[in-house]
Each structure stands twice: as structure tokens, then as C-alpha cells.
Amino acid sequence: MPLVISLLAVIVLVVIALAGTGSLGLQYLFGVIFPYAALATFLIGLVYRVITWARSPVPFHIPTICGQQKSHSWIKHSKLESPYTTLGVIGRMALEIFFFRSLFRNTKVDLKKGPRLVYGSEKYLWMAGMAFHYSFLIILLRHLRFFAEPVPFFVTALQTLDGFFQIWLPIIYITDGLILAALLFLLFRRLYDVKLRYLSMAGDYFPLFLLLGIAITGYLMRYTTAKADLVEVKELAMGLLSFRPVIPAGLDSVFYLHIFLVSVLIAYFPFSKLLHMAGVFMSPTRNLANNSRAKRHINPWNYDVKVHTYEEYEDEFRDVMKAAGMPVEKE
Amino acid sequence: MAEEKKTPEQLAQVQYTRPGYKWMDPKVEFKKGSYNYGAVKENAEYMSLPYPRKWQPFDADWNLPDNWQEIIFEGMRERLDRFRSFRVFMDICVRCGACADKCHYYIGSGDPKNMPVLRAELLRSVYRNNFTAFGKVLGKIAGSRPLTIDVLKEWFFYFYQCTECRRCSVFCPYGIDTAEITMMARELLNLVGINIDWIVTPLANCFRTGNHLGIQPHGFKDSIDFAVDELEELTGVRVEAPINKKGAEILFVAPSADYFASPHYYTLLGYLALFHEIGLDYTWSSYASEGGNFGLFHSAEAMKRLNSKIYMESKRLGVKWILGGECGHMWRVLHQYMDTINGPANHLEEPVSPITGTRFDNAKSTKMVHIMEFTSDLIKNNKLKLDPSRNDHWNVTFHDSCNPARAMGLLEEPRYVIKNVCNHFHEMPENTIREQTFCCGSGAGLGTDENLEMRLRGGFPRANACKYVHDRFGVNILLCICAIDKATLPPLLEYWVPGVEVGGIHEMIGNALIMKGENERATDLRGTPIKEVAEGKEVTEDV
Numbered sequence: 118m119p120l121v122i123s124l125l126a127v128i129v130l131v132v133i134a135l136a137g138t139g140s141l142g143l144q145y146l147f148g149v150i151f152p153y154a155a156l157a158t159f160l161i162g163l164v165y166r167v168i169t170w171a172r173s174p175v176p177f178h179i180p181t182i183c184g185q186q187k188s189h190s191w192i193k194h195s196k197l198e199s200p201y202t203t204l205g206v207i208g209r210m211a212l213e214i215f216f217f218r219s220l221f222r223n224t225k226v227d228l229k230k231g232p233r234l235v236y237g238s239e240k241y242l243w244m245a246g247m248a249f250h251y252s253f254l255i256i257l258l259r260h261l262r263f264f265a266e267p268v269p270f271f272v273t274a275l276q277t278l279d280g281f282f283q284i285w286l287p288i289i290y291i292t293d294g295l296i297l298a299a300l301l302f303l304l305f306r307r308l309y310d311v312k313l314r315y316l317s318m319a320g321d322y323f324p325l326f327l328l329l330g331i332a333i334t335g336y337l338m339r340y341t342t343a344k345a346d347l348v349e350v351k352e353l354a355m356g357l358l359s360f361r362p363v364i365p366a367g368l369d370s371v372f373y374l375h376i377f378l379v380s381v382l383i384a385y386f387p388f389s390k391l392l393h394m395a396g397v398f399m400s401p402t403r404n405l406a407n408n409s410r411a412k413r414h415i416n417p418w419n420y421d422v423k424v425h426t427y428e429e430y431e432d433e434f435r436d437v438m439k440a441a442g443m444p445v446e447k448e
Numbered sequence: 449m450a451e452e453k454k455t456p457e458q459l460a461q462v463q464y465t466r467p468g469y470k471w472m473d474p475k476v477e478f479k480k481g482s483y484n485y486g487a488v489k490e491n492a493e494y495m496s497l498p499y500p501r502k503w504q505p506f507d508a509d510w511n512l513p514d515n516w517q518e519i520i521f522e523g524m525r526e527r528l529d530r531f532r533s534f535r536v537f538m539d540i541c542v543r544c545g546a547c548a549d550k551c552h553y554y555i556g557s558g559d560p561k562n563m564p565v566l567r568a569e570l571l572r573s574v575y576r577n578n579f580t581a582f583g584k585v586l587g588k589i590a591g592s593r594p595l596t597i598d599v600l601k602e603w604f605f606y607f608y609q610c611t612e613c614r615r616c617s618v619f620c621p622y623g624i625d626t627a628e629i630t631m632m633a634r635e636l637l638n639l640v641g642i643n644i645d646w647i648v649t650p651l652a653n654c655f656r657t658g659n660h661l662g663i664q665p666h667g668f669k670d671s672i673d674f675a676v677d678e679l680e681e682l683t684g685v686r687v688e689a690p691i692n693k694k695g696a697e698i699l700f701v702a703p704s705a706d707y708f709a710s711p712h713y714y715t716l717l718g719y720l721a722l723f724h725e726i727g728l729d730y731t732w733s734s735y736a737s738e739g740g741n742f743g744l745f746h747s748a749e750a751m752k753r754l755n756s757k758i759y760m761e762s763k764r765l766g767v768k769w770i771l772g773g774e775c776g777h778m779w780r781v782l783h784q785y786m787d788t789i790n791g792p793a794n795h796l797e798e799p800v801s802p803i804t805g806t807r808f809d810n811a812k813s814t815k816m817v818h819i820m821e822f823t824s825d826l827i828k829n830n831k832l833k834l835d836p837s838r839n840d841h842w843n844v845t846f847h848d849s850c851n852p853a854r855a856m857g858l859l860e861e862p863r864y865v866i867k868n869v870c871n872h873f874h875e876m877p878e879n880t881i882r883e884q885t886f887c888c889g890s891g892a893g894l895g896t897d898e899n900l901e902m903r904l905r906g907g908f909p910r911a912n913a914c915k916y917v918h919d920r921f922g923v924n925i926l927l928c929i930c931a932i933d934k935a936t937l938p939p940l941l942e943y944w945v946p947g948v949e950v951g952g953i954h955e956m957i958g959n960a961l962i963m964k965g966e967n968e969r970a971t972d973l974r975g976t977p978i979k980e981v982a983e984g985k986e987v988t989e990d991v
Contacts, residue, residue, distance in 0.1 A: 122589060174530065183857075189824065224550075224879055224884075242545075312560065315560050388580070396539055397621070401532060409784050411812050440666065441666035442669075444693070
């Protein structure tokens, strides 16, 4: 059901975009107003979220430790899995953000006859995650050629690198293939794995379909006859960027569909699980050092509580303490 | 206890399949053996907890306050504003499922709501419904659920089926920690007077008498004195065990089970022998006679109330620093919370070992040292005369307790000590030890008899790994440094892997320690005869 709803939602979006820029002629709405609105929603929404998170303090020092603590000089301390210093924390976070360290640890449990539990390495999720995120990043960077004149050297370099194999004409980008494979795998995994299928919600399928839609419309423009005129695309992009938007004459519906789906994605971002991009930086189980006995962590709302003092304790038990020959404060 | 006792083969018939109902439709069945009894009214009153009343989970009517939903929403709002962890963890889960099969309760039960992700969704769905724009507008499609009485019952059921072991958090790409979420849920349940007895009674006991078991000062002294006598019988050495002694250099705090339960007791004998042998100037305290802290399993406030005694007592007695015994969740509190909630401990000095002169820099602010850090340092500096062959009748493995492993990273110190006091040591498989260690299945206040079936299920992964080294290497004792482990693992191992005992590391030290003036030892601290000394003494190590 969530699967169908998500798919339907994306289909409805496609129909809206095709109708809007086809017979209705709302190019300005889809080419200018929606992108601006989406970007504004994204920025305001994301900033709002991050501020909301940041306003909640971290009362306790609760890193999850995944390696040997720093104690004796003769015991090898795991600087990245159990960081003791800020530098160590930066290292740990970098591993997490650039290489998905925790996901790399993933295992899969099998219950065999015996009964015997067997733990196997399970790297597919990590691989698909890496493939998707890095492809997405590179594709995003490649798109910078529409937003800068002259095209920055690293964008050109990326393009060359990404088309390294020089297959087909126009050259097929490696990341274009990777991102499709990764998205399809992530979708397949959600449906194939009974656990995941059981827990998955519309919010899990919708971004996948949306991203697939974005990727496919992108392929249509690059690799098929539905090609968009690059000069016109750049004209629109530069116009948007300079706040002097113009609608070039020749762009057809596939292009508008593409940027409409992108607009939906970025507008949807602050309301969805896609927030993990920002949230990962603020996770107190990862971004704190394992030094809580060496350095006092302050809880800004630490309040006094009702305690049971030694005096109250001795008052209740003085007689038995004396009888047992235990020292007391008041005779 | 389940009505019919299941055999291990039956209990291990776990199906990891989809049930016939959606997780969003709340569904709870209070089957005997899978839940804990409600808190006793008098003890809840003693701790001034909200809405104390006679109550049991299986009651149809939970007698909640009329505005219970409002209370919960207000409680959620307050906690969202106070805990960044709560807010972030509510927002960023992508439901990738990496955590799903990492939970011992899921592995042992196959109940999908025991997957950490769904356990969190039980709360997250209500968060969406009341605290997010999308959730309010889109309702069920956005994964939100209204807070009904059935949802609340589900919270109770599943948040008291989480041992806060944090294994899932190791595997989560964002470090989402189910322990944090469980803590929030338990605090919320407490606000409407829903608590379990196995937590609230220890709380009340500890608040009043200084320890979870409710042992009064003279009873505490009796236990320690008895242990001193017993140690003399076993070794011929009379040791001193000062209690409430002002001006001692070190205050020693151990979990109360160490002096009142078995097999913890042998660990106590080990401490006593060790402290005597090195001539440590220390004292026990009857007022702070509990290192453990069931407040951790109840609420941040209860944790602080119980923990306050340790610093207050160290001040009253005028010690220099504090040494802590073998306990798991105790060390979560001491390592990650104590300094924050009850510090700064300016009345204490930065800890230095009086025997070796080693400074414990990693504890310079909290001023409390783990006994594994302390003892490993003694051994490294050759301060102990040890005869590991006295443990040759033990073929040992080491169970990393959740909190020393995942809250502290105390991984090598215990292993170093074991290798110095035992000749036969074998590690369990690598996915079941160190930071990936499996919980005993009975932590976080769930270690009681009424939920035994759930404990057996939760303990299955740990016991199964233990069975592996038992079958393969003949391991006959599992060592651990946690009082809950020592209390709850014996029946679990007895069930899943008969023939493996449970013990503490200081018990092994006590066995191996050559004391000045001791008699020749015929038995170990348990009274088990020591084998004839074999000629080979090499450490066998295998993974």
C-alpha cells in the first residue's frame, strides 16, 4: 500500500508537470516560480530544523563507543572508534560521513539448525548507499556547468573522469549508471527483505521513486531524442541564479518535468527522512569524545533533586549501626 | 514463566517473517513470561513518583489519570526541548534496517516490533502525529498514529523489552541509540504512573538503605564480615574490610549483589584478598553500598537521586578518590553521567594508584577508577604474585558486558587481566564480543522471573556464542564484569548451554593470587578442588 501510494504520488506529479507545461503553457510557473519556491522552502525548512535541533541541549555525554578506550599508555587506544580528543571526533565523523563507517560494519544473522546463530558480513546496503550518495554528489556537481560561466575546471574534469570509459555517444557517465543501479537495488531491497517490507512506509518509497523519476528524465534529455538545448537550459539556469529569470522558447516538457521533480525533492527535504544529511552531524552518540571522566560535561538544565542524605540515613539506622559496632556521626 | 516450559529446541524455532497485521495497528498480548509486573504502590509513593496506584499490565483498565494524553504530550514536548538526542533521533531515521537483526530480542523472538527501528517507530509515530507538520496533515500515510490506550500499552510492552544495551547504535549509520528512545518512553510512562516493580522496588530500597536489595547497615556489615571469615577459611589469611572508615585513601563501591548473591560473592572474596595483599587503605560504605543504579532504567531524575550518595559519602569520609567494582550499568552511570549530574568532585583528588604511582588521567575529573583499570595496572607493574595454574580447572571465555564495552570502551584491560590469571582462555566469535557484544537479555531492570521466557529469548544470541566455545574448546566458565550478568546468565546458560558456569574476573584473581602467609590452597574460592598443577602453562588463545 505505501508502495502504491508513493508510486501514484510520483505519477501524479509527472502528469501535473506535463499538463502544466504542455497544453496549459505554465512554463513560467514550472521553470521559475516552483524552483524559487522549492529552494526557499528547502533553505528555510532546513535552517529551521537545524536550529530546532541545536536549541535542544545535549544534557549527557552519551557517545556509543566502538573501540578501546584511552586508559593505560601500554594499551593501544582506538583513536577513531573511541576518540579522546576533538581531532579524534573529527576523524570519526569524517569516516562516518565520507565512508559510512557504521554501515560498513553491517552483518546479517542466520539461524541454522542446532540451533546455531551465524553472523555473515552484509555489505550490499553499504555499497548501494555509497554508490547512490557519491553518484548523486557527482551528478549534482556536474550540473554546475549550467550555473557558471565559464564552466569551472573541476566540473569539466569531473565530466571527463565520469565519462572515462567513453562508451556510446553521447558518452555514458559512470555515475548515471551507478545511481540507477543503486536506486533500483535500494527499492528491490525494501521489497525483497521481509523485515524491510514490513516496516517501510510511504516516506521510504516516495523519495526513491522521485529520484528515479529525476534520473530517468535526465537520461531522456541526455541520451535520447528528447534532448534539451544546453544553451537554453543554461540561459534559464543563469537567469534564475541572477534573479532575472527568463523562459527560453525551445525547452520542452521533459525538461520541465525534470526540474519540477527536482523542485519537489528539495521542497520535500526538510519534512522528510532526507534530513539525515544534516542530522548525522548532530548525533550525540557519534560527535562526542570518549573523555567523560577526564572532562566534565555540563548539563545546562541540571536541577537539584530530592536526595536521601547521610544524616537522614543515620537517623533511621543509628541504633542498629551502633549495635553492630559501626561508627556513627551522632552518638 | 510460560505455562508449558519450552525446550531450547522449541524456543529456538524463531521465524523472521511478517506477521499478518500492520505494525501501525497497535497490538499487544500480555502473555505470561513476556512482561514485568507493575510497581508496588508503596514503593512508588516512597520515591514520590506520579500517580502511584495498584496496577498490573494485564488489567483491562489501567486507571490512568483522566488527562493522561495531555500529560504525555507535555512530557514529550519537554523532553524534545531538553534532549537533542531525542529530537534528532525522532527526525532522521531512514529505516534502512541495518539495526533490525542486531537486537537480541529480535533475534530471539522474531517479533518485528523488537527490531530497534520499529521499537522507535512506536514512539516516532506519535511524535509525527503531534509534533510535525506532515504528520498532522497526512496522518497515516506519513506514518503517524494518534496516542490511544493501545499505543500506550504497546509502549509499555516493548520499551520494557529493550535492555538499553546499545548494540543497535553501533550499527546505525547515524548512531541512533534505542537506549535513548527507551529512556524517553519509560520517563513518559512514569509520568502517568506506569512503572515496573523490578525497577521501582530497587529504587526505593536503594534510596532508603543505600542498596537495591534493601540491606540495612548491620546486614551489610554482617555480609562483609562473613566474607572475611570465609576468606580466612579458604586461604588462612585474615583480611580487614573497613566500613565507613573516615580518612581512608579510597572509597570502594561495588554493586550490592557482590556481597549478597552468588556467583558475585566469589568476586567479593577476590576483591578482599587483593586489597589486603596490596595493603590498600580503603573503606566500604554502608550508606553508598550500591554501585548499580536502577535509576538509569527509570528516569534521569531517579538516576541522579541514587547516584548522589557516592560523591556525598566520599566527601563525608574524606577519601581522596573512588574505586568502582565489577558492574555494567553502574559504569554507564559513573563514566557518562556522574560528573555531569552530581559533580564537580572538587573535594576529591585526581586518582593515583598508591601501589604503582600510576596516574589515572582518563578519570581525572570524575575521580572514579574502574577496578579493571586499577588491577591491570597492578599486574603490569608486577605488584602481584600470581599462580594462574590455580585456575587450570577453568576453561574461560569473556563476555563483554554492554556498558563497559559500548559506554566506556573497556575492552583490553579485562582481557589483559584474564590472560595473566588464567591459562585457558578462548574468545567467542568476533561478531559477539567487544563493541558488538550481545546483552545477557536481562539488563535495564528486566532481570526477573516473571518475564523469564523473554529473557531466555533475549539471552539466546549470547548463550549461543558461548555454546560455540563450549562445544569447540570445552569452555566451562564465562567471565564477566557485570552484576546483572552474574545474576541473570546462570539460569540462561543452564538452559541453553548446560555445563558453563558464570564468574567474575576478580574471582579468578582471588584464585591465582599468592598471598603472604597463606595456606596451601586445596580449593578455589568456590570450594572447587584445584587440579594438580600441570606442567604446561602456556596461554591458549583462540578466536
